[in-house]
Amino acid sequence: MDITKDDIYENIYVVQAPCGGLLQVWRSQEASEYVEVTDPATDVINTRNIMIFKVDTAAKKLVGIDSLDDHVLLLGRNQTLCLSVEEYPHLKANHAYFTDDCEPYLFGWKDNRRDIGIYDLANNSCEELVSPQLWSNWPNPIWITPSLTRL
Template identity: 50%
Template sequence: MDDLLYASTKSGRIDAFDLTSPTITRNIISDEIDYGGGHHRKHFYLVQGPGGGLLEVGWKAELVDAGYEELICKTKKILLHKIDVAAKRLVKINGLHDHVLFLGHSQPQCLSAEEYPQLKANCVYFTDGGKYNWKYKNLPRDIGVLNLENDTTEEIVSPLWCSWPSPIWITPSLTAMNLSLYK
């Protein structure tokens, strides 16, 4: 974005790399973020948000007893910060208003709910993208829709055939699908 490559570390620090100059430079945009304890999984995503700005998305989950001597991760909260690149700081925001966010093992995306009226505005559609899903193929997946206004989660029940590999969100291309009809 804007001729810069943005990267987020596991702990939430954001770096910007200028790849246009003869010497690649790195600027630290924000330091590591402490979202507090008591949560197991903390993912960080960088997403182009509404109006073209850059968002950092923090995903918090906690371990829950699955009832058969296994613990599973359940999403509890999504934290949003707008990245103020000029000031090199993060500004907490409370929601996406008329937008929707997709998170998971695939690329995160922010879409306009107005353009996709079948989606719920100010919500995050998520699917667990954990790197250990191959090890726990028979455990239920953490797939759902989190309402950013009140942090309630609506679980999307994963079908039996969806237990492995990790589910991903797919963005279909209607243009490509229409072209295939003419071959």
């Protein structure tokens, strides 16, 4: 396999594909332009790219995927999901919703701005999910998936 991680700000997620197989999702983040400061709480990390691969277990390789069609990804520290927009019409098809899960920022610099947004897989662009930023950034953001059958 000739695909390699390119920096320390890359997270890898594993999620069940709609067809029942596995997807591996790579999310690259980058720090804002480096300026030497005394307070690391002023640093900002932003998602710059999301790549999706189908895991071919028989061939032991990853196959790149350009589109999720009518599905959406939810990426984060607590769980990763692939959902159908037919079942969740309020979500945008072929997009990845992400929460901040950069460990140094989650546990070390609790007052930093969080990288929470929506990534458009068709044109490789990001938009903020919550604007302005939340008033509280601790504990770290998570996805909550309530089950109406367990109420």
